[in-house]
Amino acid sequence: MVKADAKNSSSAEEVYQALREHILDCSYKPGSVLNERRLAEEFGMSRTPIREAIYKLEVEGLVKRYPNVGIIVTELTVRDVMESFQVRELLEPYAARLATSVLDKNKLEYLLKVFEELISTSDQEELPYKKHCDFDTELHDIIVRATDNSKMISIMKQMCASVERLRWIGVKVRYKESTIEHRDIIKAMLSGDLDCVEQRMLEHLRNAKQRLIHSV
Secondary structure, rough: OOOHHHHHHHHHHHHHHHHHHHOOOOOOOOEEEHHHHHHHHHHOOOHHHHHHHHHHHHHOOEEEEEEEEEEEOOOOOOOHHHHHHHHHHHHHHHHHHHHHHHHHHHHHHHHHHHHHHHHHOOOOOOOOOOOOHHHHHHHHHHHHOOOOOOOHHHHHHHHHHHHHHHHHHHHOHHHHHHHHHHHHHHHHHHHHHHHHHHHHHHHHHHHHHHHHHOOO
């Protein structure tokens, strides 16, 4: 019984991660219906781990269960964008200011190199959206964690799914602009100009918000 439970738990995590990625990158578009039976067939497993995975997605707000309808990928609204960025605009510029003096400079220089490489790909037909999103997430995450402020970290963790989802939409409509903005944030952090760091982060968030308002 213990082995069966462990197997189900492992399977549920596998399904959860796969479904989560499909929702975040909009492979499963907002309003899409997820069918437990079809998912069980697709993943080649019982419906128990499928249900566990869907429950985790419900907790994150990525799907919602409706009686007589099924499991629906939640819609994104202008209000979602506004509420998310209202919080981020209050917290992240200050977080970047605090993080500047404590973040490892080698790490920042590595991320700077990554974003400069991403800028060089901005004219390619096939843009590396996933790579951009991964390093975008990493930069914002290490900045917040570097504050060592448990309340701030907790708030941003609660918003993680919605932020990542908006990030995927954003990168597809403003790839080059976003890449340049991230490069400039890192450059400001490396320079140690705290006022500039705050301003660069705030400008980045406001630019992203305005574009996303017209994209959801």
